[in-house]
Amino acid sequence: MFEALVRDNAQALHIFLRALIPDPGRADDLFQETLIAAWNGIDSFDSTRPFGRWLRGIARNLVRSQHRRSVNEQVLADEGWVHVLERHCEAAQRLRNDVLDERLSRLRECVDRLPEHYRETLDGHYRSGLRGEALAARIGATIDAAMKRLQRARRLVSECMQRTLAGAEVRT
Amino acid sequence: MTADGPNDMGPARSNGDAETVGAERFAHGALSHFLASPGAVDDRIDAALAQIDATRIDAPPVRPRVGQRVGPLAGSRSLAVFATAAALLLIGVLLWGLPEPPTLLASVRRIVAVAAAPVDRSYAFVFTDEQGRTTRGTLTSRGADAFVVELETRAGTMRLGYDGERSWLVPPRQRMPVRVGTGLARVRRALARGERVQMPFFTLATMLDQLPDNYDLVPAESRSDGTELAFRAARRAPADDVDWPASVFVSSDSDTAVVQRMRVEWDGPRRVADGRARQFELRLVGEQQRDGAFYSHTFHHRPGREVVQFQ
Numbered sequence: 001m002f003e004a005l006v007r008d009n010a011q012a013l014h015i016f017l018r019a020l021i022p023d024p025g026r027a028d029d030l031f032q033e034t035l036i037a038a039w040n041g042i043d044s045f046d047s048t049r050p051f052g053r054w055l056r057g058i059a060r061n062l063v064r065s066q067h068r069r070s071v072n073e074q075v076l077a078d079e080g081w082v083h084v085l086e087r088h089c090e091a092a093q094r095l096r097n098d099v100l101d102e103r104l105s106r107l108r109e110c111v112d113r114l115p116e117h118y119r120e121t122l123d124g125h126y127r128s129g130l131r132g133e134a135l136a137a138r139i140g141a142t143i144d145a146a147m148k149r150l151q152r153a154r155r156l157v158s159e160c161m162q163r164t165l166a167g168a169e170v171r172t
Numbered sequence: 173m174t175a176d177g178p179n180d181m182g183p184a185r186s187n188g189d190a191e192t193v194g195a196e197r198f199a200h201g202a203l204s205h206f207l208a209s210p211g212a213v214d215d216r217i218d219a220a221l222a223q224i225d226a227t228r229i230d231a232p233p234v235r236p237r238v239g240q241r242v243g244p245l246a247g248s249r250s251l252a253v254f255a256t257a258a259a260l261l262l263i264g265v266l267l268w269g270l271p272e273p274p275t276l277l278a279s280v281r282r283i284v285a286v287a288a289a290p291v292d293r294s295y296a297f298v299f300t301d302e303q304g305r306t307t308r309g310t311l312t313s314r315g316a317d318a319f320v321v322e323l324e325t326r327a328g329t330m331r332l333g334y335d336g337e338r339s340w341l342v343p344p345r346q347r348m349p350v351r352v353g354t355g356l357a358r359v360r361r362a363l364a365r366g367e368r369v370q371m372p373f374f375t376l377a378t379m380l381d382q383l384p385d386n387y388d389l390v391p392a393e394s395r396s397d398g399t400e401l402a403f404r405a406a407r408r409a410p411a412d413d414v415d416w417p418a419s420v421f422v423s424s425d426s427d428t429a430v431v432q433r434m435r436v437e438w439d440g441p442r443r444v445a446d447g448r449a450r451q452f453e454l455r456l457v458g459e460q461q462r463d464g465a466f467y468s469h470t471f472h473h474r475p476g477r478e479v480v481q482f483q
Contacts, residue, residue, distance in 0.1 A: 003217075003221060006217060006220075006221075007217065010213050010217055011205065011213065014201075014205050014212075014213045014216075015198065015201040015202050015204075015205045016201060017201070018200070018201040018204040018205050019197040019198055019200050019201025019202075019204070020197070020201070024204060025439070027204075028212060028216055031213070031216050032216045032219055032220045032223075035216075035217065035220035035221075035224075036220050036223055036224060039220075039224045080190035080194075081190040081191075081193035081194035081197060082194070083190070083194070084190050084191055084193070084194020084195065084197075084198075085194045085197045085198050085201070087194070088194065088195065088198035089198070107202055107203065107206050108206065108207075111203075111207070122203065122207070123207075126203050126204055126207040127207050154196055154199050154200055154203070155192075155196060155199075157199045157203060158195045158196045158198070158199035161198075161199055161202065162195060
């Protein structure tokens with residue numbers, strides 16, 4: 001039962017942590033720690049409430065505790081935008097898993113529709129894991145321009161996804 | 173300033189526009205989830221569930237608290253426990269003689285023992301350094317006692333090894349002297365300095381020997397025909413003295429327990445792409461009985477070449 005709940009809610013939790021934590025490796029470590037903490041605290045779970053939201057609450061508490069351990073860690077668990085992020089995850093979580101998968105496939109379509117130079121930037125960053133200077137070298141731009149292009153590409157994808165999200169909510 | 177996180181969210185964040193930043197962060201998380209990490213979520217779930225299972229297996233039996241009421245119900249539960257135990261005993265007797273499947277730990281111990289046996293095996297390897305640069309070569313070892321590494325460099329093949337008593341390095345350029353010593357530290361340093369290949373171990377046996385006690389072991393997906401036993405190992409805590417890798421993947425022959433493939437990673441596969449960590453991947457070439465002299469430096473250079481002590 002626990003495993004089934006975890007698998008149903010895993011994607012939204014993973015997106016939440018990847019969005020929250022700058023370092024993808026640490027985000028994945030926290031993902032794993034969240035599941036173990038959830039198992040250890042399963043007695044406190046109120047089964048009338050959404051499991052996914054409870055999981056993300058645990059994740060956020062873990063992030064806060066990490067923040068206390070390391071003042072240099074760029075963890076922003078208490079910033080205002082985290083509530084907005086949580087709302088987006090909640091909206092994604094309300095979808096059935098197959099719908100969420102379809103949504104993520106549409107994310108790919110959003111990326112594919114981007115102009116070539118934005119696509120190349122996103123691919124370099126997210127698929128090849130390039131950062132800063134390496135990303136700039138890959139796309140033939142200055143570091144500053146690369147960062148701006150990455151930001152712009154992400155914003156375009158975000159807008160495309162919101163349109164897609166609105167469309168899917170009408171259909172579901 | 174990295175490109176992967178809040179630092180690069182720039183204008184939206186400084187404007188304090190939580191709606192925009194939140195939506196962009198969600199897009200960032202979804203992109204990161206979808207584009208960069210196929211299988212990462214399932215792997216992490218499996219690892220967490222394995223850890224949970226291990227905790228449950230290791231948990232001490234639940235004992236009644238002091239002062240716990242003992243009454244008729246307790247008596248009937250005792251009866252039920254007795255009946256269950258008797259049934260299990262009966263099943264045990266009926267199944268007596270059937271071999272139990274070995275635990276993963278037992279299988280790993282067998283793999284360690286086979287790797288440590290004095291059999292000559294060769295593995296092709298690829299070492300990837302922190303900058304993503306690769307170095308290829310062949311490692312031939314006889315258990316944990318002797319080895320020869322043949323490394324492809326720009327100047328040609330560099331050979332280094334250990335014959336059980338002396339370590340040695342034969343540079344590819346003929347005019348360079350062969351260097352010999354007694355320990356492995358200088359070979360290791362020379363390798364790291366010249367070829368940027370930083371190795372805490374030179375034989376599979378040395379690495380595998382670490383796994384039972386210092387790593388958490390989790391079964392990995394193996395071939396469905398039963399010919400493969402694969403597992404992953406994650407280091408429990410950073411070692412103080414030796415730079416042991418963070419994770420190890422091993423695929424072995426389920427019959428012979430000979431390692432077929434092994435991949436060690438110092439900080440996870442993503443970090444190689446980030447240019448911040450290294451990995452070492454080996455694949456079995458074969459078993460071939462070698463003369464003991466193969467592990468001595470004299471086997472690998474022409475007679476008369478200058479030989480000096482490591483400095």
